[in-house]
Structure formats: C-alpha cells, structure tokens
Amino acid sequence: MSHDSEGRASRSAASDHARTVAEQADRHALTLESVLAALRSARLSDAAARAEAVEIASAALIELRTATDRQRSSLLEPVTGAFSRLRADLRPLVRFGDLDVQFVEPPTTGRALPGDVAHSARAIVRTAVLALVDDGAARRVRIQWDCDGRNLLMQLRDDGAGALDVHDDAVRPIAERVVALEGTLSVASTPGWGSTVDISLPLDPSPRTAEADTDSDLTDREREVLRLVATGVGNREIAEGLGITLNTVKYHVANLLRKHGARTRAELAAAGART
Known part of the structure; x- marks a missing residue:
C-alpha cells in the first residue's frame, strides 16, 4: 500500500472514530436526561423511579453493545420505522419530563431512508429536544417528519418565547450536522408564540471525494x-x-x-x- 493510500485510510479511520464518539455522546446525553427525568418525576414513588431508571440504563447498555456503524451506513430504514425509533429514544422524556412532546407520524408510503441519514436525523432531533429541555422556556414541542422522495423533511415547532434564531448557540450543533449532510435549515420565530425549525436532508447526497479532508482549498x-x-x-x-x-x-x-x-x-x- 502506498503512503498516500495509507494516509487516506488513516484519515478515514480517524474520521469514523470521531463520528462514533460524537454519536455516542449524543445518545449518552439522552440516556442521562431520561434517567434524571424518571428520578425527578413527582408522579413516581422512589422505588418506581429507581426501577424506571434501571430499565432505561439497561436498555441503553444493550443498544450500545449491539449497535454498529456498519449497520447504520449499509441498511435502509423505512421512514416510519426510523420515526418509531425516534419515538422510542424520546419516550422516557415524554413520560417523565416536563416537556410535552407530540409526534406527527410520517406517511407510510415514504421512501426508505439510507441508514446514515436516518441515524443523523434522529441525532438532530434529539439534540434539538435536549436543547429545549435545557432552555426550559418551552412546554410543548411538535415533531413532524415527511419524505418527498428526494429529501427527508423534518419540522420541530415549540411554544417557547419565540426568540430562537438560526445563529443561536443552541442551533449551532444542529446547523453543523445539517450542513455536513448537504441539507438546509431555517428558523422562524414569533415573539411570545414560539419557534419553528424546518430541516431538509437529501437522501442521495453528492459523493465526497477521497481528498475531501485536505486543506489545499482552504483560505x-x-x-x-x-x-x-x-x-x-x-x-x-x-x-x-x-x-x-x-x-x-x-x-x-x-x-x-x-x-x-x-x-x-x-x-x-x-x-x-x-x-
């Protein structure tokens, strides 16, 4: 193998590792928020809260051990199946948190999603919901997915202060993910009424070249x-x-x-x- 080929392989491995670490951090954050929501719930007794926290943590450990990047990148997921997994991810926050999360089911006829797009879409929504939990201004958020055959269309609408802007730090990690997937993001806010985030992710992004990670074209x-x-x-x-x-x-x-x-x-x- 040539030095250039070895370098590309090394860079690819490092990139895959960084992606895995970032994705695991998102999922761990969700798990911890869900455990805290159960433990803090006024509707559960101490024993019930502990049991629920153990169940959440156990399920997260099982998923962590069985999930692989290869499965995410090579398999197709029906849009309804991907959305159901999102609902499962957010179920503990829905049951025990203060945020009322409402789901609008996507059409059953939607095109199947590439595994990496489905995974990234769930990560984007999880990040957005966790940001709303941290902010504490919104009491309700509606999550809606659709597919037009070429793009996955996602919308999140909350009833918060209506001060969200596309340049806010809370939106930054979401925008970075969307840009990396060659998608688009827009934010519309009405003071006192809430904000709406619209995201479009292409199902067939343009292929990246093997030299995409060089800095020869940087200013x-x-x-x-x-x-x-x-x-x-x-x-x-x-x-x-x-x-x-x-x-x-x-x-x-x-x-x-x-x-x-x-x-x-x-x-x-x-x-x-x-x-």
Missing part, C-alpha cells in the same frame, strides 16, 4: 479557524481571538465542515489536529 482565515477548532475552543472564543464576529466564525465553521466532509465539530477538530 488563510479558514486555516486559522480550523487550527482553533482543533484546540477545542468555542466559536465565541475564536471570534474574540481573531477579531471577527461570531456569525463570521459560524460561517467559516460551516464551510470547513463541508470542505472536509465532516458531519460534526468533533470530526472537524480531528481533521484539524492532523493537519
């Missing part, structure tokens, strides 16, 4: 931002360090995700550490 500013992302600092610190606006940093990060073929900030940081 000088993008190299500076990538270097700082690799150190683990946040967007606000990057903006202050480079003397640019926060929105400009977010713009550069989105471009870096696209150019490196990265799906999460962790993947991007791993790519930056190798350059």
Whole structure:
C-alpha cells in the first residue's frame, strides 16, 4: 500500500472514530436526561423511579453493545420505522419530563431512508429536544417528519418565547450536522408564540471525494479557524481571538465542515489536529 493510500485510510479511520464518539455522546446525553427525568418525576414513588431508571440504563447498555456503524451506513430504514425509533429514544422524556412532546407520524408510503441519514436525523432531533429541555422556556414541542422522495423533511415547532434564531448557540450543533449532510435549515420565530425549525436532508447526497479532508482549498482565515477548532475552543472564543464576529466564525465553521466532509465539530477538530 502506498503512503498516500495509507494516509487516506488513516484519515478515514480517524474520521469514523470521531463520528462514533460524537454519536455516542449524543445518545449518552439522552440516556442521562431520561434517567434524571424518571428520578425527578413527582408522579413516581422512589422505588418506581429507581426501577424506571434501571430499565432505561439497561436498555441503553444493550443498544450500545449491539449497535454498529456498519449497520447504520449499509441498511435502509423505512421512514416510519426510523420515526418509531425516534419515538422510542424520546419516550422516557415524554413520560417523565416536563416537556410535552407530540409526534406527527410520517406517511407510510415514504421512501426508505439510507441508514446514515436516518441515524443523523434522529441525532438532530434529539439534540434539538435536549436543547429545549435545557432552555426550559418551552412546554410543548411538535415533531413532524415527511419524505418527498428526494429529501427527508423534518419540522420541530415549540411554544417557547419565540426568540430562537438560526445563529443561536443552541442551533449551532444542529446547523453543523445539517450542513455536513448537504441539507438546509431555517428558523422562524414569533415573539411570545414560539419557534419553528424546518430541516431538509437529501437522501442521495453528492459523493465526497477521497481528498475531501485536505486543506489545499482552504483560505488563510479558514486555516486559522480550523487550527482553533482543533484546540477545542468555542466559536465565541475564536471570534474574540481573531477579531471577527461570531456569525463570521459560524460561517467559516460551516464551510470547513463541508470542505472536509465532516458531519460534526468533533470530526472537524480531528481533521484539524492532523493537519
């Protein structure tokens, strides 16, 4: 094997590892939030709360041991099946949390989703719901999926303060995932009435080249931002360090995700550490 081939294989392995770590972090966060929701529930006795927490943790451990990236990337999931898995993921928060999560079932005739798209879609929704739980302003969120044959269409509508903006830090991890999947995201908010997040993910994203993670086509500013992302600092610190606006940093990060073929900030940081 040539040095170039070995380098590409190494970069691919590092990228896969970073993706796995990021995905597991999302799922662990959901599990912990669900366990806390059960333990804090005023509707359960102490014994019942402990039993529910044990059941949630046990189910998460079983899933962690049996799930593999290969299954996610190679299998197709019916859109209804993928949505049912999302409902199962969020069931503990629905049962024991303060947030009322409502689900609008997708049409049964929708096109099957590639495994990586289905997995990413669930991760995006989980991240959004956890952000709403942390914010505490919303009491109700409606989750709706649909498929137009070429794209998975997702909508989340809450009844919070109506102050959410596409540039908010709470939206940043969601936007980064969507951009990495070559999708689109929009946020519409009405003060006092809530916010609506619309996301479209292509089911057939354009293929990424083997050299997508090189930095030959980066601008000088993008190299500076990538270097700082690799150190683990946040967007606000990057903006202050480079003397640019926060929105400009977010713009550069989105471009870096696209150019490196990265799906999460962790993947991007791993790519930056190798350059």
